[in-house]
Amino acid sequence: MPKSENSPMSEAMYYVLLSLANPLHGYAVMDAVKKVSNGRINMGPGTLYGILKRLLKENLINLEEVDGTRKVYHINAVGHEALNKEFERLSTLVHDGKSYLGEGRSND
Template sequence: MAREAFQTLTEPMYYILLALTGECCGVDIMNKVEELSHGRIRVGPGTLYAMLARFEQHDIIRLTAEDGRRKSYVITDTGIDMLTKEYARLKTMVEDGALYMKDFL
């Protein structure tokens, strides 16, 4: 199952999936990742297309349109489930740390 292959998501993976909650092509994904992360994460074409291929292979995203070299994708139900679980995991980590970090923030 895809969740085993992607036990936790890297930041670029997380933001790529967030970007694909709406249909996007590669260039749009790169721009959305940078926008969603407030410029912290920049995904280059090599990284992006390698991740898209892996995500598509594991039914996390699906190809929606192809016009020459331009391909568009969208997240699948499997991908939404994975993204939701990762969001919950990250939220739990922040909540767990809040008690201990309050004196440092």
């Protein structure tokens, strides 16, 4: 079982997995992350390739094909499962925060 299923993902890792719903090469992943995060995350190649290496090692993505010097990556079923678990974890955090801030702090 991948480590990322047992512990929270970094924000960058989460967005890389989201961006790999469609097969992309490395530099296209950087553009997709920037787009899906509404410009909040602008990662460099070192960060991206470190994350891709970790995602491959944890079997969350596949190397689909090599087109010349470009490697194309795609999320796999294990990655989808880990991404869904992280989404649920984040949703729970937001729900708990809304409950606390909406109810528990209104009289402060």
